[in-house]
Amino acid sequence: MNTSAPHTDFSEASIRTIAVVGLGLLGGSVAKAVRGQSGDAAVRVIGCARRAETREFAVKHGFVDDVTDDPVEAAAQADLVLIATPVDRIADYVINIAAKCPQVLMTDVGSTKFRIVEAVKAAPEAAARFVAAHPIAGSEKTGLQHACGDLFQDKPIVITASGDESPGAIEAVTRFWESTGGRVVHLTPRRHDDLLAISSHMPHLMSSLVANQLPGEAIPMVGTGWLDTTRIAAGDEGLWTAIVSENRDAILSALEQTAGNLGDLIDVIRSRDDESLTGFLREAREKREAARPTRLPTP
Amino acid sequence: MNTSAPHTDFSEASIRTIAVVGLGLLGGSVAKAVRGQSGDAAVRVIGCARRAETREFAVKHGFVDDVTDDPVEAAAQADLVLIATPVDRIADYVINIAAKCPQVLMTDVGSTKFRIVEAVKAAPEAAARFVAAHPIAGSEKTGLQHACGDLFQDKPIVITASGDESPGAIEAVTRFWESTGGRVVHLTPRRHDDLLAISSHMPHLMSSLVANQLPGEAIPMVGTGWLDTTRIAAGDEGLWTAIVSENRDAILSALEQTAGNLGDLIDVIRSRDDESLTGFLREAREKREAARPTRLPTP
Known part of the structure; x- marks a missing residue:
């Protein structure tokens, strides 16, 4: 993978390691879904959580291969970073990680998209490698203890492209989300x-x-x-x-x-x-x- | 059981046979719940439905011991009649059956109570033997094909007395509803x-x-x-x-x-x-x- 950001071409990107920033219901379920795959589809997962109890739980219950409390440390080892925090913190994480890890592809799980995509557009090196997504799954339950590997099975995953993505980025992130079992749908962020x-x-x-x-x-x-x-x-x-x-x-x-x-x-x-x-x-x-x-x- | 209506005393009433008028989700579920009991609690059930297909289904799937399309014929053989029709027809059935079967105790499953109880009050011989009830069970599903014997397990059953009931009637109907597995609660019809x-x-x-x-x-x-x-x-x-x-x-x-x-x-x-x-x-x-x-x- 070359590092000439923001012009990286992701057409041939192979996603072998992902970093999951925010180990709640959604982050934990993605981790379980992709880590559980066998053979060529198997993915290594690095989890990032602020609370030590969450990191311990994630390791103990097989959600992740490794954990850290530092998003940049996690992202530096990954081909793809999933931001799975509350919606009001997603854009900041994307921009910070893009500045420090110029090779990495990013996606998210936020239930709102327009303001996140607009905020990221202000940082072209982030916008080039961020493909916004919203998996429509989950319920009233929150927290890693409710996460499960089949949460996305047959669920709609909306990808909301900004138009600023590098070549191949949308396709690579689409393939990633399809590997969780979901059905990808494309819409504009506003729609x-x-x-x-x-x-x-x-x-x-x-x-x-x-x-x-x-x-x-x-x-x-x-x-x-x-x-x-x-x-x-x-x-x-x-x-x-x-x-x-x-x-x-x-x-x-x-x-x-x-x-x-x-x-x-x-x-x-x-x-x-x-x-x-x-x-x-x-x-x-x-x-x-x-x-x-x-x-x-x-x- | 004596027949000097409207002064029958139901304190010693033994409910051995019930007639269920209207074999839908609720009527069918009551039938299954009480017919399935063993020993002394076993109850004979006569079902009444207008559609021949419903009567055949009820016999074939063990909801009832016998069927008819005539509510009065069913009521004449019963100790207790359950009216399980849509709410706008309940009061008419209660009044008609009371006029022709002066010995029988009656209850219902209507989701509304005030207008039914008021309509029945106009016929004292009916009001003396009708104990209005609303089992809070069921869902968006309707029809006998969804009925099941444990529908009322731990569910609230609201009994809304009119004040015109014969002695022992409320107690006898309360015992009956408790035998379906529900928890009886008492309220006025208006409340x-x-x-x-x-x-x-x-x-x-x-x-x-x-x-x-x-x-x-x-x-x-x-x-x-x-x-x-x-x-x-x-x-x-x-x-x-x-x-x-x-x-x-x-x-x-x-x-x-x-x-x-x-x-x-x-x-x-x-x-x-x-x-x-x-x-x-x-x-x-x-x-x-x-x-x-x-x-x-x-x-």
């Missing part, structure tokens, strides 16, 4: 954020609203409907505050659309327009059934 | 409907709103968060239109509260008040965790 605001960020906030409205007296009476609808409300509030901050405008636009639709629904119910209500419920059922994972095309 | 509007009916409608807002382009990208949040939106639109119709005022009041809370949330996000946003998300997470089924008291 990704607009769609995710509606398919993930707004639903998360609505789930929290529904959970918050429950009076204590009703707690012993919740059924599977309430439990399903509020499951993601159990997610970490720090991670989600950062996501809202990174994708504020698109989330506001999605929530305002929801507020308008809710107003219309209230009018339909108040005016006893049962035909419209049935139509609204039918449309929602059909939409839900169209999106069932069993009906998704498999790779 | 039940107000709480369920918040814990079940409003969440169902919000789930449908979230599902409806998804653009077709985002269908291949939905994750487990969207799938969990919208699971109940796959429910039957006819059943849910009837539920909204039976509990319209409480549902409107819950939805208006949600609309107000959504407006507040939009203001918090627009004003970049991340501290309030984190507080809102934390409260929702704590509420969700407090209501997790694993933390419910077991019977």
